[in-house]
Amino acid sequence: MCKNPVQRVYLSIGSNIDRTEMIAAALDALHAEFGRLSISRVYESESVGFDGENFYNLVVGIDCDRPVGELAALMRRIEDNNGRQRDGVRFGPRTLDIDLLTYGQAVGEIDGVSLPRDEILKNAFVLTPLVDIADEELHPVCKRAYRDLSRELPMDGQKLWPVAFIWRGKAISTP
Numbered sequence: 001m002c003k004n005p006v007q008r009v010y011l012s013i014g015s016n017i018d019r020t021e022m023i024a025a026a027l028d029a030l031h032a033e034f035g036r037l038s039i040s041r042v043y044e045s046e047s048v049g050f051d052g053e054n055f056y057n058l059v060v061g062i063d064c065d066r067p068v069g070e071l072a073a074l075m076r077r078i079e080d081n082n083g084r085q086r087d088g089v090r091f092g093p094r095t096l097d098i099d100l101l102t103y104g105q106a107v108g109e110i111d112g113v114s115l116p117r118d119e120i121l122k123n124a125f126v127l128t129p130l131v132d133i134a135d136e137e138l139h140p141v142c143k144r145a146y147r148d149l150s151r152e153l154p155m156d157g158q159k160l161w162p163v164a165f166i167w168r169g170k171a172i173s174t175p
Helices: 019-034 068-081 124-134 146-152
Strands: 007-015 042-045 055-064 097-103 108-110 113-115 160-163 165-167 170-173
Touching (some): 019 068
Antiparallel strands (some): 165 170
């Protein structure tokens, strides 16, 4: 396997089926693969784009030297291993959704993955937890700090709130 330079990578994680178990399973799998994780608070949000149960969302930062395509394939395997069904509607309930938000400062289509992910600038359930762990970092395209971008994000219809969450016996999120 060809190693790339280590990059700071941010992943968005969401679930609205067995939320607590699925988020813990995702964190366990990521920890097993990458070791130390930077973990945002866990937020509950209403479903966007469909009527359904509320989601739990968070962002995790990892340091990774794997190519983008290999990393994306790993995220799909983690989703699949946790019951992700891909034959349903695009915007619908899901056990686990892990999206690659950024890969260092990479921009464009890499290994079939668009970077940075558009949802950073559109959805509070992505940008708000990203600010928790990367507030001063710059968006690869806008070249503006995530904290500044979050202040300008229209919150109309985007309700979310932090929730208590315990992982491996430690509170990683409080309301």
